[in-house]
Amino acid sequence: xxxxxxxxxxxxxxxxxxxxxxxxxxxxxxxxxxxxxxxxxxxxxxxxxxxxxxxxxxxxxxxxxxxxxxxxxxxxxxxxxxxxxxxxxxxxxxxxxxxxxxxxxxxxxxxxxxxxxxxxxxxxxxxxxxxxxxxxxxxxxxxxxxxxxxxxxxx
Amino acid sequence: xxxxxxxxxxxxxxxxxxxxxxxxxxxxxxxxxxxxxxxxxxxxxxxxxxxxxxxxxxxxxxxxxxxxxxxxxxxxxxxxxxxxxxxxxxxxxxxxxxxxxxxxxxxxxxxxxxxxxxxxxxxxxxxxxxxxxxxxxxxxxxxxxxxxxxxxxxxxxxxxxxxxxxxxxxxxxxxxxxxxxxxxxxxxxxxxxxxxxxxxxxxxxxxxxxxxxxxxxxxxxxxxxxxxxxxxxxxxxxxxxxxxxxxxxxxxxxxxxxxxxxxxxxxxxxxxxxxxxxxxxxxxxxxxxxxxxxxxxxxxxxxxxxxxxxxxxxxxxxxxxxxxxxxxxxxxxxxxxxxxxxxxxxxxxxxxxxxxxxxxxxxxxxxxxxxxxxxxxxxxxxxxxxxxxxxxxxxxxxxxxxxxxxxxxxxxxxxxxxxxxxxxxxxxxxxxxxxxxxxxxxxxxxxxxxxxxxxxxxxxxxxxxxxxxxxxxxxxxxxxxxxxxxxxxxxxxxxxxxxxxxxxxxxxxxxxxxxxxxxxxxxxxxxxxxxxxxxxxxxxxxxxxxxxxxxxxxxxxxxxxxxxxxxxxxxxxxxxxxxxxxxxxxxxxxxxxxxxxxxxxxxxxxxxxxxxxxxxxxxxxxxxxxxxxxxxxxxxxxxxxxxxxxxxxxxxxxxxxxxxxxxxxxxxxxxxxxxxxxxxxxxxxxxx
Numbered sequence: 001x002x003x004x005x006x007x008x009x010x011x012x013x014x015x016x017x018x019x020x021x022x023x024x025x026x027x028x029x030x031x032x033x034x035x036x037x038x039x040x041x042x043x044x045x046x047x048x049x050x051x052x053x054x055x056x057x058x059x060x061x062x063x064x065x066x067x068x069x070x071x072x073x074x075x076x077x078x079x080x081x082x083x084x085x086x087x088x089x090x091x092x093x094x095x096x097x098x099x100x101x102x103x104x105x106x107x108x109x110x111x112x113x114x115x116x117x118x119x120x121x122x123x124x125x126x127x128x129x130x131x132x133x134x135x136x137x138x139x140x141x142x143x144x145x146x147x148x149x150x151x152x153x154x155x
Numbered sequence: 156x157x158x159x160x161x162x163x164x165x166x167x168x169x170x171x172x173x174x175x176x177x178x179x180x181x182x183x184x185x186x187x188x189x190x191x192x193x194x195x196x197x198x199x200x201x202x203x204x205x206x207x208x209x210x211x212x213x214x215x216x217x218x219x220x221x222x223x224x225x226x227x228x229x230x231x232x233x234x235x236x237x238x239x240x241x242x243x244x245x246x247x248x249x250x251x252x253x254x255x256x257x258x259x260x261x262x263x264x265x266x267x268x269x270x271x272x273x274x275x276x277x278x279x280x281x282x283x284x285x286x287x288x289x290x291x292x293x294x295x296x297x298x299x300x301x302x303x304x305x306x307x308x309x310x311x312x313x314x315x316x317x318x319x320x321x322x323x324x325x326x327x328x329x330x331x332x333x334x335x336x337x338x339x340x341x342x343x344x345x346x347x348x349x350x351x352x353x354x355x356x357x358x359x360x361x362x363x364x365x366x367x368x369x370x371x372x373x374x375x376x377x378x379x380x381x382x383x384x385x386x387x388x389x390x391x392x393x394x395x396x397x398x399x400x401x402x403x404x405x406x407x408x409x410x411x412x413x414x415x416x417x418x419x420x421x422x423x424x425x426x427x428x429x430x431x432x433x434x435x436x437x438x439x440x441x442x443x444x445x446x447x448x449x450x451x452x453x454x455x456x457x458x459x460x461x462x463x464x465x466x467x468x469x470x471x472x473x474x475x476x477x478x479x480x481x482x483x484x485x486x487x488x489x490x491x492x493x494x495x496x497x498x499x500x501x502x503x504x505x506x507x508x509x510x511x512x513x514x515x516x517x518x519x520x521x522x523x524x525x526x527x528x529x530x531x532x533x534x535x536x537x538x539x540x541x542x543x544x545x546x547x548x549x550x551x552x553x554x555x556x557x558x559x560x561x562x563x564x565x566x567x568x569x570x571x572x573x574x575x576x577x578x579x580x581x582x583x584x585x586x587x588x589x590x591x592x593x594x595x596x597x598x599x600x601x602x603x604x605x606x607x608x609x610x611x612x613x614x615x616x617x618x619x620x621x622x623x624x625x626x627x628x629x630x631x632x633x634x635x636x637x638x639x640x641x642x643x644x645x646x647x648x649x650x651x652x653x654x655x656x657x658x659x660x661x662x663x664x665x666x667x668x669x670x671x672x673x674x675x676x677x678x679x680x681x682x683x684x685x686x687x688x689x690x691x692x693x694x695x696x697x698x699x700x701x702x703x704x705x706x707x708x709x710x711x712x713x714x715x716x717x718x719x720x721x722x723x724x725x726x727x728x729x730x731x732x733x734x735x736x737x738x739x740x741x742x743x744x745x746x747x748x749x750x751x752x753x754x755x756x757x758x759x760x761x762x763x764x765x766x767x768x769x770x771x772x773x774x775x776x777x778x779x780x781x782x783x784x785x786x787x788x789x790x791x792x793x794x795x796x797x798x799x800x801x802x803x804x805x806x807x808x809x810x811x812x813x814x815x816x817x818x819x820x821x822x823x824x825x826x827x828x829x830x831x832x833x834x835x836x837x838x839x840x841x842x843x
Contacts, residue, residue: 031711031820033799034756035806043799043812045820048461050797050812081802136802 002096004120006127007074008089010062015094015120015127022075022082024090027067044073044084051075053084059135060112078132094127096120101129165261167446168213172258175206176251180524183247187527190239200229206254218257221271224278225250231282240397246281248524250274280329283367302373306353310401313375318349319400321383323372326395335364337392341372344386349376368394373401449550452511459504460795464814466500467792469493471817508549515593515602516544518557522564522591529568536575536585537568542592548600552694555674556602559667563604563690564589566664571608571688581685583607600694607687611680613639620648640680644668672805677776677827701796703813705789705821706772708753712821713785714794714813719826721775723788725768740771740782747773752783755829756808774826781830796823807832 004015005024025046030053032042039058043050053073057064065071070089075082104116115135120127182199186192203226210218225247231237256269302310310320327337338361345351353373356366376383380398387396473493476486519541530537548556572578572587579585590605613636620626620642626634634642642648646665671678674694682688695718703714704723730740731749738749749771771782794813799806810825 029819031812031822033803033806033809033822034758035808036803040803043803043820045814045818048457048464048814050799050814050820052800052803082800083802 002098002101002120004094004096004127004129005074006091006094007072007087008070008091009056009060009087010065013091013125013127014087015096015129016074016076016132018093020076020078020132022077025073025075025084027071027073027086041086046075046084049082051082051084053086055086057086059085060115076132076136078136081136083136094122096122096127164213168209169258169262170446171209172206172254175202176254176258177520178202179206179251180248181520183244183251184523184527186239187241187244193233196229196233196239200226200233203229215257215261217269217271218254218261221250221253221257221275221278224275224282228278228281237281242395243281246274246277250278280368302353306373309352310373310375313350318375318377319379320352321374321376321380321398322401323374323383323387324369324395324397325372325387325393326369328392328394329368331368331392333364334366334368335362337390338362338366338370340390341387341393344390345372345374345376345383348378348383348386349374374398447510452507452550455507456511459500459507460797462500463504463793463795466493466497467815468817469496511550512547513550513553514544515546515548515553515556515600518553518560519544519591519593522560525561526564526568526589529565533569534574535568535572535587537572538586538588540588540590540592542590543594546593546595546600548694548696552600552674552696555670556676556692556694559670559676559678559692560591560602560604562664562667564591567604567606567608567688571606571610573608596693600696602692602694603689604692605687605689610684610686610688611640611643611682612684616640616642620645623648640682643680672828701794701823703792703794703823704772705792705794705815706752706770706785707787707789708758708785712789712815712819713752714792714821714823715772715774715783716810716823716826717791719774719776721773721780724771724773724782726771726782726784727768742773742782745780747780747782749782749784750833752785752824755783755833774830776826776830779830781833794821794823 003018005018005021006013006015008014028044030042030044033040033052036042039054039056041053041055043052045051055064056062065088067086068088072087072090073084074087074090075084100121101118102121103118104113105119115131117129117131120129179199179202182195182202186195186199189195203222207219207222207226210222228237228243228247232239232243237243253269253271253274257271260269314320325338325341327334331337342351342354342358351372351374354361355371360366361370374383380400384396384398387393387398469489470493473486473490476489480486522541523539526537526539567589568587572589573581573583575585578587588607590603592605593600593602595601616639617626617631617634621628621631625645625648626642631639643664644667648664667678670676671692671694676692676694678693679691680688681691701714702717704717704720705712705714707713724742726740726749731738732740734746739746740749741747752772769784770786770788771784772788773780773782792815794815796811797813798811799809808825808829810823812820812822815821
């Protein structure tokens with residue numbers, strides 16, 4: 001049985017392991033940090049901690065959405081890296097039996113398959129399960145470095 | 156272990172052991188240079204004794220046994236029954252390495268896989284060998300070098316006739332079959348070269364094979380020590396021979412010392428704190444201390460950080476209320492409280508800061524051993540001088556400074572100091588000198604690593620950088636001497652022609668730079684080819700709290716570390732000139748480059764068009780001065796530096812972030828990298 005935090009992003013339903021979710025907060029003023037990739041919105045003050053915030057739309061190359069009343073920052077903690085992720089809405093926490101989870105299909109709309117852990121069937125809905133570790137770690141780090149380097153070269 | 160939960164003591168034990176091993180490392184290396192230093196021997200003995208006691212009481216058998224044997228050898232050394240030789244030092248150091256291994260095993264939760272029997276055996280052998288065969292109990296008859304009046308006179312008389320006196324120590328193979336016969340052969344071979352004055356044990360005992368594996372002779376000869384040694388070495392089943400000149404004064408002094416030691420040594424209480432005899436060290440520290448988990452200090456520091464922020468907010472609220480309500484009694488009270496809290500917070504901050512300060516000795520004390528090992532490996536002779544061990548600095552800085560220093564010392568030994576022969580040829584002393592020193596200077600710590608070796612040649616560095624494709628020939632020609640020296644900080648740059656065992660692992664100055672940047676340190680090089688090199692590192696005392704000048708850019712706030720702010724000026728548009736397409740202004744006769752902070756940070760599309768006047772913050776870094784144009788100034792404030800976290804990582808120009816009174820986040824500027832990137836942007840040919 002897996003416990004997932006389910007959220008909305010560009011009209012799709014996504015889920016992440018609840019163990020990774022630190023808390024969910026309302027959108028708040030974000031301090032932009034220069035020379036970061038455009039999906040890094042900046043940093044916020046989370047009760048004395050400085051937390052970077054990324055926009056998942058930009059991260060996955062999805063169409064941008066206006067921030068609305070339901071927009072949230074989902075603070076996740078993966079292997080020592082704490083990041084806030086802007087999502088359109090956080091709907092609920094669900095329990096999903098293992099057998100309802102399938103490996104990611106080769107073609108899926110929206111998100112790069114590399115960031116997916118699988119697809120969960122929940123009632124008549126499909127939940128796209130994110131592999132947060134890869135979303136936050138791998139290519140992103142490289143990308144960050146490249147962009148920082150490029151940013152430096154421009155000046 | 157009788158139901159007691161020892162695990163809670165394990166942490167303390169491991170900490171203490173680490174400390175003791177470091178002290179031992181250092182003291183043993185010192186002993187090698189100064190073998191007759193009794194005070195040092197006593198110190199080593201004392202630490203080993205404590206270690207033995209603590210490991211035994213924790214029930215760590217192997218460690219206890221090994222330290223026990225070490226203690227015996229050390230005791231014999233300090234009683235003068237054993238002599239400090241390079242063999243002894245090597246063995247002691249090997250023991251320390253083994254103890255470290257044991258400690259690492261214990262830390263990971265089990266004792267067992269480390270094999271100590273070899274070392275224990277060697278220590279026992281050393282004891283047995285030196286004391287002769289009679290059950291290891293020391294017998295006055297077997298004291299080394301104790302010549303009676305007659306023998307002494309014989310030696311003196313021989314010296315007048317041109318003979319030299321040697322002390323010879325012969326060690327037989329452990330499995331030597333006919334020890335008596337071997338000893339006889341030694342005597343026989345020596346007969347041709349001179350005269351044996353004395354043997355230890357006595358010849359009768361040698362014949363009767365009543366000795367361990369070693370015996371000593373006092374020998375008179377006109378030959379040199381090597382010849383004598385070679386004659387003995389030609390005999391089979393002999394493991395080791397040392398021949399050293401004997402000086403009577405030394406011999407007598409030793410006897411004196413022995414008497415002293417014997418007089419005081421008898422009542423040695425458990426605990427090992429009482430020293431035998433006269434030189435009891437009077438300056439034992441009586442400060443009471445408590446071990447505190449570093450994590451706890453860290454969170455205390457964070458809490459104080461929060462308090463500092465709230466103090467600022469409280470003051471803000473007070474000011475606003477005053478504006479709104481005037482001098483009402485409650486407002487005045489609030490003001491008073493706010494002031495008081497401010498003062499207490501400052502004191503608290505200072506105290507915690509102090510609690511986080513450690514003497515740099517913590518880092519320095521592992522270097523003598525390292526330098527010795529490196530020097531030995533590289534075949535160099537090095538005199539290592541350490542000064543300013545008591546200099547204190549913040550724990551966070553201490554943690555980061557170790558690695559850069561290791562690299563600098565390695566480089567000094569591997570690349571800086573020449574081979575002994577080469578040094579002699581150059582008219583330098585055989586021994587290269589490496590100096591490591593630390594001291595306070597204003598609000599900074601200065602650490603210097605200096606050697607009197609080859610030095611670096613700027614032209615050669617340029618050539619090498621071009622060869623390695625790190626730099627174009629035209630680019631090289633443009634570099635000043637200073638800039639050329641900075642080339643060594645490029646990744647992939649190495650001044651060594653050959654790769655030694657140590658430096659072959661990609662040791663690079665780029666690592667030094669990276670570490671120093673992390674703690675806002677700077678490094679300067681002074682070098683003279685043929686004379687030596689000096690690296691000067693400057694570090695902030697602490698990293699956690701910083702006085703800053705807050706400025707705005709649009710609706711964002713940025714903080715300039717006050718340490719870098721030289722002055723603040725206003726510049727009229729008419730005062731801005733252009734030189735080579737760069738904006739400059741003239742301040743008291745000096746040309747000052749002007750840079751829009753927004754542009755320097757790479758922010759797009761919000762370059763404030765200088766209206767009437769522009770606020771300019773002049774910052775300084777070493778000899779450089781740059782004026783940054785900002786939108787407006789907020790003022791000075793104490794801020795708590797927080798990192799942007801490892802997700803965002805290091806961003807050029809940004810040192811971190813801070814939380815302001817109203818809860819907003821402001822970015823702290825890193826003047827060093829900000830200016831550096833301005834500089835390199837113009838000279839981008841480098842590297843590409």
